[in-house]
Amino acid sequence: MHASAQPHPRLDAAISHLADLIGFDTTSAYSNLAIIAHLRTFFAELGAEVTVLPDASGEKANLVARLGPADVPGIVLSGHTDVVPANAKSWQSDPFCMEQRGSRLYGRGTCDMKGFAACVMAAAPAFAEAELKRPLYFCFSHDEEVGCLGAPAIARHLAELEVPPALAIIGEPSEMQLINGQKxxxxxxxxxxxxxxxxxxxxxxxxxxxxxxxxxxxxxxxxxxxxxxxxxxxxxxxxxxxxxxxxxxxxxxxxxxxxxxxxxxxxxxxxxxxxxxxxxxxxxxxxxxxxxxxxxxxxxxxxxxxxxxxYPAMGDATASAMFKQLESILPPRGGKVSYGSEGGVFEIDGGIPSIIIGPGSIRQAHKPDEFIEIDQLGQCLAFFDELDDWMRR
Structure with missing residues (x-):
């Protein structure tokens, strides 16, 4: 996937959403209910069917929002809301106040993985306006960074639907390459x-x-x-x-x-x-x-x-029926990764084949002065444009 000559028309919206998301300190040790409420309001206002799945403590929750019909197999766009701790003394700027320096956006979670969530939010109005032939499920979990603790509840919820989704796209940072395996x-x-x-x-x-x-x-x-x-x-x-x-x-x-x-x-x-x-x-x-x-x-x-x-390894979903249907619009393959994701959870607990495609580089994750290149957000939005077109066919 190549960068376009002109900025994507929804790039400013993605950057604005990212600034909002970074402002929530969702370090895994803390509650994520505030960011879930923010996402719930956003998707509900678009007309999505929204389900919140609280954990046993009542301090954490997952969110599942659906746009499109419920009676045919759909696609999951999945990200986690939590981030790893940030020692402010090691940062040049406030880790929970996004700052732009040149072509980069800095803040805890910019690449892992609120950048993906911001692009989802920027693209969601177009999905909502479309006459989607298949449903899109927007899934946001808690406590991925401490063991993928929230994702099993999402996977089970999706598996119990009358018509479960047929493929999950996990938005972990992959520099917008397609990843078809994870340890x-x-x-x-x-x-x-x-x-x-x-x-x-x-x-x-x-x-x-x-x-x-x-x-x-x-x-x-x-x-x-x-x-x-x-x-x-x-x-x-x-x-x-x-x-x-x-x-x-x-x-x-x-x-x-x-x-x-x-x-x-x-x-x-x-x-x-x-x-x-x-x-x-x-x-x-x-x-x-x-x-x-x-x-x-x-x-x-x-x-x-x-x-x-x-957490389980994520297998190779490239032989699945929905992957083969979608393959023509997917970005180039980038192999398999050693970092963890919730893809294996969706596969094992939900029976949903999974791949990873997301903006940003994993080499920037979990570090002081974590950043994402603005161009990566543009590439993610361009992919969502292609997905939007495909979902309307």
């Missing part, structure tokens, strides 16, 4: 329970930090094994599984042997069915190697494993 992920918390005391007696203790470090080293070696031995799928940006520790906490003082250490690690896999088996194999390997040593000194020593969250 799954398991996030695990490990707590090592040792036995502490005054550090001058360290040989008599089970140092939880030391054993945690040994487990982390084993995780790193397993990741290097994936890199050497595969399995491989070279359509992915990283063509093999990866495993790494991301957070470590342990110890209370320099003269106390730590009796507890907690860390978090992740496994991203190209084969979701193999992932659970790989995780169990790692657990078995660690416990066989370390628990006998630990319990020789402290019989109550243990290693506790707790899954924090997991």
């Amino acid at each position: 799954g992920k398991i996030a695990m918390q490990v707590t090592v329970h040792g036995e502490g005391g005054h550090s001058s007696f360290a040989p008599q203790h089970v140092n939880a930090v030391e054993y945690a470090a040994r487990i982390i080293a084993m995780i790193g070696e397993r990741s290097r094994r994936y890199e050497r031995e595969g399995p491989f799928d070279h359509d992915f940006s990283v063509p093999h599984a990866t495993a790494l520790a991301t957070i470590v906490e342990g110890g209370v003082a320099t003269n106390v042997t730590p009796d507890s250490c907690r860390f978090i690690f992740e496994l991203r896999s190209i084969d979701q069915e193999a992932a659970s088996g790989d995780m169990q194999a790692l657990i078995n390997e660690v416990e066989a190697a370390l628990l006998p040593e630990m319990r020789a000194l402290a019989p109550a020593a243990s290693i506790e494993w707790q899954e924090i969250f997991s």
